[in-house]
Amino acid sequence: MSPKIGIIGAGKLGTALARMFAGSYENVAIINSRAPDSLKLQLQILLPGVQAMEVHELIKWADIIILATPLRQYQTLPLSEMAGKIVVDAMNYWSPVDGKIAEFEKYADSSSELIAQSIPGARIVKTLNTVAYSELEEHALPKGDEKRRAIALAGDDTDANALVAQLIDAIGFDAVTIGMLKNGTLLQPDTELFNVRVTADEMYAVLDRLQKV
Amino acid sequence: MEIGVYSFGDVQRTKDNKLGSTSDATKNLLEAIQYADKVGLDFFGVGEHHTEYFPASSPATIIAAAAATTKRIKLGSAVSVLSTDDPVRVFQQYSTANIISGGRVEYIAGRGSSTESFPLFGYELKDYEALYNEKLELLLQLNSLGKNESFSWDGKFRPTLNNAKIVPQSDEPFKIWLATGGNPQSSINAAVHGLPIAYAIIGGHVSRFKPLTDLYRAAAEQYGPEGFTPEVSFAVPGFVADDAKDAKDTFWKHWHWTMATLGKVRGFAAPSREHYDYESNEDGALFAGDPEEIARRMVEAHTQFGVTRIFLQMDVGQMPQEKFLHAIELLAKVVKPRVAEMLKETKHES
Ligand SMILES: NC(=O)c1ccc[n+]([C@@H]2O[C@H](COP(=O)([O-])OP(=O)(O)OC[C@H]3O[C@@H](n4cnc5c(N)ncnc54)[C@H](OP(=O)(O)O)[C@@H]3O)[C@@H](O)[C@H]2O)c1
Numbered sequence: 349m350s351p352k353i354g355i356i357g358a359g360k361l362g363t364a365l366a367r368m369f370a371g372s373y374e375n376v377a378i379i380n381s382r383a384p385d386s387l388k389l390q391l392q393i394l395l396p397g398v399q400a401m402e403v404h405e406l407i408k409w410a411d412i413i414i415l416a417t418p419l420r421q422y423q424t425l426p427l428s429e430m431a432g433k434i435v436v437d438a439m440n441y442w443s444p445v446d447g448k449i450a451e452f453e454k455y456a457d458s459s460s461e462l463i464a465q466s467i468p469g470a471r472i473v474k475t476l477n478t479v480a481y482s483e484l485e486e487h488a489l490p491k492g493d494e495k496r497r498a499i500a501l502a503g504d505d506t507d508a509n510a511l512v513a514q515l516i517d518a519i520g521f522d523a524v525t526i527g528m529l530k531n532g533t534l535l536q537p538d539t540e541l542f543n544v545r546v547t548a549d550e551m552y553a554v555l556d557r558l559q560k561v
Numbered sequence: 562m563e564i565g566v567y568s569f570g571d572v573q574r575t576k577d578n579k580l581g582s583t584s585d586a587t588k589n590l591l592e593a594i595q596y597a598d599k600v601g602l603d604f605f606g607v608g609e610h611h612t613e614y615f616p617a618s619s620p621a622t623i624i625a626a627a628a629a630t631t632k633r634i635k636l637g638s639a640v641s642v643l644s645t646d647d648p649v650r651v652f653q654q655y656s657t658a659n660i661i662s663g664g665r666v667e668y669i670a671g672r673g674s675s676t677e678s679f680p681l682f683g684y685e686l687k688d689y690e691a692l693y694n695e696k697l698e699l700l701l702q703l704n705s706l707g708k709n710e711s712f713s714w715d716g717k718f719r720p721t722l723n724n725a726k727i728v729p730q731s732d733e734p735f736k737i738w739l740a741t742g743g744n745p746q747s748s749i750n751a752a753v754h755g756l757p758i759a760y761a762i763i764g765g766h767v768s769r770f771k772p773l774t775d776l777y778r779a780a781a782e783q784y785g786p787e788g789f790t791p792e793v794s795f796a797v798p799g800f801v802a803d804d805a806k807d808a809k810d811t812f813w814k815h816w817h818w819t820m821a822t823l824g825k826v827r828g829f830a831a832p833s834r835e836h837y838d839y840e841s842n843e844d845g846a847l848f849a850g851d852p853e854e855i856a857r858r859m860v861e862a863h864t865q866f867g868v869t870r871i872f873l874q875m876d877v878g879q880m881p882q883e884k885f886l887h888a889i890e891l892l893a894k895v896v897k898p899r900v901a902e903m904l905k906e907t908k909h910e911s
């Protein structure tokens with residue numbers, strides 16, 4: 349059965365993802381910081397086939413939740429309701445752009461691990477944070493195309509990783525699993541894999557060099 | 562169709578290969594605006610930035626200087642970071658310059674994709690959205706006051722105003738645009754407020770903005786004030802030279818420096834030449850080419866999106882001033898008439 353995908357954040361990244369997922373999946377929902385009604389026109393014009401849902405309802409409904417709000421907003425989200433869900437963290441802690449946040453500034457591991465601590469019981473996958481939203485739709489290519497771009501993902505739950513890898517494949521990219529969530533440090537701003545335009549083979553070569561896999 | 566330029570005030574490279582002075586860059590910027598006016602360009606925008614290579618931190622000041630020393634060109638911020646400014650001050654500055662210019666001044670309100678101004682002026686990025694919304698609201702109200710009308714206002718981010726007089730007022734309010742980098746909600750907001758919109762298209766394909774311009778027009782129809790006519794402009798990086806290859810190679814060098822420098826600060830890899838070629842050809846966001854190619858692309862944007870103004874950022878990464886000035890001249894004297902000619906032809910055909 350086709351998984352239900354719920355996207356929290358209807359900005360540049362959230363709407364791009366919603367549109368792409370709606371091309372392959374029947375059940376895609378999205379919400380911003382307001383009531384679902386506020387997205388009426390966006391659904392009609394930008395996101396045909398996507399529904400808007402109140403955030404608590406969306407969390408309950410979805411099999412896979414995608415966090416696509418500014419990272420500084422994450423604590424305002426009803427995180428505890430996400431226990432047991434697959435949660436894709438697409439948010440970046442990107443201080444030159446979004447400003448410094450003390451708890452992330454002093455945290456040495458990946459930002460997703462800190463977020464994972466606030467969502468006990470969720471199966472967190474860090475991915476979709478490394479591609480500029482403007483390139484998602486433009487760089488998508490069919491499976492098997494030799495130029496197909498790779499998107500890396502990291503997570504502790506292998507089943508969750510596999511399911512998210514399918515999602516990535518479905519929207520036109522090769523998924524490269526780089527292991528546990530702690531390896532997410534390889535996918536943050538200021539790393540070699542952040543917003544690089546590489547194929548899966550090229551990505552494996554970088555990873556080999558970094559000797560992290 | 563209006564054709565223009567925007568600039569963040571590009572410093573020059575010195576003979577001993579160092580970064581030149583911000584003082585020279587500021588004089589160069591004013592010179593470029595005056596030159597653009599002389600050769601007949603329609604618009605010049607000054608974009609607020611606070612770095613040693615993009616030093617145009619105070620667009621209102623440059624615009625005021627230009628207002629007094631130019632005749633026809635429209636002048637605007639492109640963009641100003643309204644979130645970290647005081648709307649009362651902004652209103653006074655742009656209104657003053659608008660009066661001096663004889664009604665040629667515009668304000669393009671942005672949230673700012675560069676956030677240097679937040680720590681500089683003591684604002685917090687956690688208030689990013691709230692600051693922008695409140696300040697835009699206040700600025701719009703100030704700009705629509707009746708003659709000598711007293712004004713009272715209460716908000717979160719600036720002291721309360723009680724029956725204040727906000728002067729001077731120009732005969733007609735200056736034009737306020739809303740700038741956006743592609744967040745869909747911004748397109749709706751512009752329409753709801755009845756504002757013209759400026760899309761900053763700095764990467765990817767231009768056609769990516771089609772759904773957004775559609776959204777803006779649909780929102781204008783559904784939620785816009787009565788009698789409001791939507792108006793769309795595009796701001797794109799680009800460069801014009803007599804020869805297409807020269808234009809693309811020249812812009813590559815300077816654009817690449819800028820992207821590599823920005824990448825170092827923000828932690829992303831510098832783009833490759835392959836990527837640049839992809840973005841500076843056909844439908845790409847970078848309008849670098851000879852006058853014929855650029856004219857054709859502007860006409861396409863007009864036909865496809867109903868865009869009525871396109872303005873290019875040409876002086877980046879220490880673009881030599883004489884090349885910048887020549888590009889301005891080409892835009893005004895070759896591209897502009899060519900665009901007008903092509904638009905006439907398309908009208909005849911249809
Ligand atoms: N832009 C990219 O290319 C890109 C690429 C990779 C990763 N990312 C990451 O993706 C995230 C979003 O970036 P963006 O560029 O899409 O930002 P954006 O355009 O500013 O959009 C942010 C969205 O989040 C919503 N939001 C804010 N607080 C919320 C809350 N408490 N509950 C529900 N929704 C909320 C906003 O809704 P309102 O309109 O109601 O405020 C808005 O729809 C960031 O963490 C960023 O690092 C972005």
